[in-house]
Amino acid sequence: MxxxxxxxxxxxxxxxxxxxxxxxxxxxxxxxxxxxxxxxxxxxxxxxxxxxxxxxxxxxxxxxxxxxxxxxxxxxxxxxxxxxxxxxxxxxNSYECAKNTTDKSLMKKVFKKNNINHAKYFILKDEKDLEQITQFPIIIKPSDRSAGRGVVKVFDKENLKKRFYEAKDLSYNKIVLAEEVLKGKQFSVETISSHGKHQIVAITEEYLREGEFADDFLETQHLIPARVTNCEKKFIENEIMHILDAFKVKFGASHIE
The missing domain is CATH 3.40.50.20 (Rossmann fold)
Structure with a gap:
């Protein structure tokens, strides 16, 4: 019973x-x-x-x-x-781990503290912060939302303010991130952790659309296992383990892109 x-x-x-x-x-x-x-x-x-x-x-x-x-x-x-x-x-996992893996502004601090490579970014809280942005295109996203909500690629200064306020309205903490657009292949890695021990389940090669809104540049297809050399595979595996430890992930599944 x-x-x-x-x-x-x-x-x-x-x-x-x-x-x-x-x-x-x-x-x-x-x-x-x-x-x-x-x-x-x-x-x-x-x-x-x-x-x-x-x-x-x-x-x-x-x-x-x-x-x-x-x-x-x-x-x-x-x-x-x-x-x-x-x-x-x-x-x-700890509450700190949950916060750091949910709020992208906190996530960036963990990256910096642990020497993890990441896209250059600006923290935007007020309209005056937009003056920092001089190069386009740039990605605008709410700091603490998921599933692509409010994520948009901005191509010019004219649309920047509008997209900033749209993202800020969606954000719980009213913080917006502006990130550089990175070019190159995209991979995702699935992992399982138990008591701080990590196992990589799969490395996936992702194909993306190009566009302005989140739905426009989501994945169109996946290839598992990813076509990588042994050297590239080892590099990815080492980076993933470093990330999981940096965020103090102890339990559960992770999906890292």
Whole structure:
């Protein structure tokens, strides 16, 4: 008989498989502010609480003496899961790790501190910060959003202010990044980590469209395994291990581009 409780942060379609899997061994609790979310009736318990309300969910986690907590396909949910997991020693990554891998402005600081190569960038908080940008094209993106929200390639000064405010409106922390456009091949690397030990699962060669908006320059196709020399493969593997350690990733899957 199941007698241990498990929290799932987020109740949308992308969390459904996680709920179904967890139900095999646990009493499941789903958290989502949307009372009509698709996982409401999948879980044993549903809580109409925002996934960003860390303290309220933490109190319930203590009340139910949960055995674990997880989320899927939501960076905001991962912040809450790691915050609670760290507080209750549930084998998650730290809250610091979740913040640094979610907020691109913090991510850049980790890159710099650990001598990890990265695109040149500007932090944009106010309109006056746009004066730093003199070369185009440039990528504008909200600091703490995912899935390409607000990401756009700007080709001239005339559109810069408009795209800055659009990205700022989407950002939770109201910080926008302007990044140089890098040319060359793009690869993604899938990894699995457990207790700070990392395993590379696959190196993927990616093909991109060219355009202005995020949807215009997303991947069109993938090639696995990537066509790389042994020297290139070793270089990629070393960089990936360095990145995972720099961000103090201890558990779970990572997708690094």
């Amino acid at each position: 199941k007698n241990k409780h498990f929290f799932i942060i987020g109740g949308g379609d992308l969390q459904a498989d996680l709920v179904i899997s967890a139900k095999k061994d646990f009493i499941t609790h789903v958290f989502d502010y949307n009372e009509s979310c698709s996982c409401k009736n999948l879980a044993d318990y549903f809580h109409p609480i925002s996934i960003a309300d860390k303290e309220k969910i933490l109190q319930l986690a203590i009340k139910f003496n949960i055995a674990g907590i997880a989320t899927a396909a939501t960076e905001l949910g991962n912040l809450t899961a790691c915050y609670i997991g760290e507080k209750l020693n549930l084998g998650t």
